[in-house]
Amino acid sequence: MLADNLKRQGYRLVEFGEETDLLVLNTCSVTENAEKDCRYAVRKTLRHSPHAFVAVTGCYAQTGATQLQKVPGIDLIVGTQFKMNLPDYLPAPAKLQKQPEPELRHSRTIDREDFVLPGTAYSDSTRALLKIQDGCDFMCSFCLIPFARGRERSRTLDDVLREARDLAAHGYRELVLTGVNIGQYDYKGAALVDLLRELEAIPDVTRIRISSIEPTTVPPALLEQMAASTKLCHYLHLPLQSGDDGILQAMNRRYGVREYEELVKQALALMPDLGLGTDLMVGFPGEDENAFANTLTTAERLPFSYFHVFSYSSRPGTAAARLDQPIPPPVIRQRSKQLAELSRTKTLGFYQGQIGRTVPVLFEQGERDGFRTGTTANFTRVAVAAGAVEAGSIHNVTITGIMDGLAYGHPVATVLAPSHRPLL
Ligand code: SF4
Structure with missing residues (x-):
């Protein structure tokens, strides 16, 4: 969305790594490594473009503004409250100049009001991200996000629908709903299920996917709606974090392992083809x-199609940062490896279970080694011979095998040809 607004001001986008006059970094602060990545990106860009004006925004700009002010080469730091106004703080392209010291646009507090966003977030994929919500009130003990993003607030229903129509009109076949805690969507009494119903009613919207959603915010009505819908993907990413009740409690998560399993059972009873992903944190x-053995057995037992494994990273100011009994880094690395291997095995098992099925696949841009890949509604990644399908099209594909960690298949019928409107 920032890129869209900058383009309207006369800027031209270049790939990361190419020479540039302006670097805008939308940063993450969820782990210490994410912050390191930001500082590395500044150094790397200034090496090939020493004249580049560097603007840093996002979560790190909110929680680490003082630290960022000391990083050489940064010209502008924009906290969460002012993030979407960043293009307004920049001069026209011809007048960009490096500053003797960074300008700071930052406030400690962040508005709690529901919000609208300027413009449309065009991406270079056939799937578009559609932000519906921001902030979080849950205060998990390890998490910095409530400090970086502020309290829960929702994007106005009209503004979400406006962007959804625009994205569909530009040929995006799948809308991925995003936010910090999207299950808490609540705009003047309209909950996530109401928003989904409105989105489904837009004729050009083909597929809607819910991104990561907190397990305690998935009501039976949402599962039923997903099961009955032809547009809502049968896919849930439910962060579990740990398979041990004691650790879940120390994390200030709002469920126990048994409740989580119950939710998964309900979802699978309604959608046997469900793709189920999760996040697991090691080293809390x-x-x-x-406790780790409990996580491992829970991850083995539940029908996950994949999981993301995160190493715990102490974040200053969080409740967990004050806990003792730290886990040594080599143990964290070994546990992460063990879970990552299990995730690969689970993914292959999930894909294997789909051999022989014929399912719609939305194909992505770009080919590799003679293959084009796409995703099914339950987030199986499928490869087919590149010449057989076009980017942006949806084909029914019969899955015949597994190849290089992907499902492999043959297209049997076109469901939807690519849009002739160019993706931006
Ligand atoms: S629900 Fe998610 S964003 Fe909110 S505090 Fe917990 S981990 Fe952080």
């Missing part, structure tokens, strides 16, 4: 051998 303080 106090995660002893027994």
